[in-house]
Amino acid sequence: QLVESGGGLVQAGGSLTLSCAASGGMFISYAMGWFRQPPGKEREFVAAVSRSGTNVNYADSVKGRFTISRDKDRKTVFLRMSGLKPEDSAVYYCAADLQISLWSTQAGANEYDYWGQGTQVTVSS
Numbered sequence: 001q002l003v004e005s006g007g008g009l010v011q012a013g014g015s016l017t018l019s020c021a022a023s024g025g026m027f028i029s030y031a032m033g034w035f036r037q038p039p040g041k042e043r044e045f046v047a048a049v050s051r052s053g054t055n056v057n058y059a060d061s062v063k064g065r066f067t068i069s070r071d072k073d074r075k076t077v078f079l080r081m082s083g084l085k086p087e088d089s090a091v092y093y094c095a096a097d098l099q100i101s102l103w104s105t106q107a108g109a110n111e112y113d114y115w116g117q118g119t120q121v122t123v124s125s
Contacts, residue, residue, distance in 0.1 A: 001022070001023045001024050001114075002020055002021070002022055002094045002095070002096060002114055002115065002116035003020065003021050003023075003116055003117070004018060004019065004020050004092065004093070004094050004116045004117065004118060004119040005018070005019050005020075005021070005119060006018040006019050006119060007092060007119030007120045007121045008120075008121070008122070009122045009123075009124065010084055010121070010122070010123055010124070011084075011123070011124050012084060012085055012086055012123055012124065012125050013083060013084065014082075014084050014123070015080070015081060015082040015083075015084065016081050016084065016121060017078055017079065017080045017081070018034070018078065018079040018081070018092055018094075018119060018121070019076055019077075019078055020032070020034075020076060020077045020078075020079075020094030020116055021074075021075060021076050022075045022076070022077070022096065023075065025096075025114075027072060027075040028051060028072055029051065029098060029099070030051065030096040030097055030098055030099060030113075030114075031048060031049065031050050031051050031096075031097040031099045031101075031104060031105055031106060032048065032049050032068075032070055032077040032094065032095070032096055032097070033045070033046075033047065033048035033049075033094070033095045033096075033097065033105070033106065033107075033112060034046040034047045034048070034068060034077075034079045034092060034093070034094060034095070035092070035093045035095060035109055036088075036090035036091065036092045036093065036121075037090055037091050037093070037118075038087070038089060038090040039089075039090075041090075043093070043109055044059065045059050045107040045108070045109070046058070046059055046062055046066065046079070046092070047059065047062065047066055047067075047068040047079060048068065048097075048105035048106060048107060049068045049069065049070050049077065049105065050099075050101070050102060050103045050104055050105050051099050051101070051102045051103075051104075052102040052103055053069070053070050053072070054103065055103045055104070055105055056068050056105065057105040057107060059107075061087075062081075062088075064083075065081065065082055065083040065084075066079060066080065066081050066082070067079070067080040068080075077094060079092070081121075084121075084123045085123060086123045086124070086125045087123075088121065088123050089121060089122045089123045090120075090121060091118040091119065091120050091121075092118060092119050092120075092121050093115055093116055093117075093118045094115070094116040095109070095112035095113075095114065095115050095116070096112060096113055096114040096115075097111050097112045097113060098113050
C-alpha cells in the first residue's frame with residue numbers, strides 16, 4: 001500500500017514536499033516513481049528513483065526544480081518541489097515498480113505495479 005501526503009495550495013515560486021509511505025511489502029525491492037495528472041490531461045511521468053537510491057530520473061519539465069529521494073528505514077519516498085509554477089498543478093501519484101536491478105528507473109506508467117491514491121497540488125499565480 002502506498003499513501004501520499006503533503007499536497008496543498010502554494011503560490012507560484014513556492015515549495016512543497018510530497019511524501020509517500022509504503023507498507024505491506026519489501027520496500028527495498030521496488031524502484032519508486034512520481035507521476036502527475038493535470039486537470040483534463042493524461043497522467044505524466046515526473047521523477048523516479050532506483051532501488052539503491054543512487055539513480056534518479058526526471059521529466060525535462062521539472063529538472064532543476066524537483067528532487068526525488070527515498071528513505072529505506074522509513075519506507076518513504078519524497079518529492080521535494082521548489083520553484084513551483086501554475087502548470088505544476090495536478091494530482092500527484094506515487095508508484096512502485098518491482099525491480100530486479102538495483103539501478104534501473106522507469107518513466108512509463110505501465111511499468112509500475114502499485115499506485116497510491118494521489119494528493120492534490122495547486123499552484124496559484
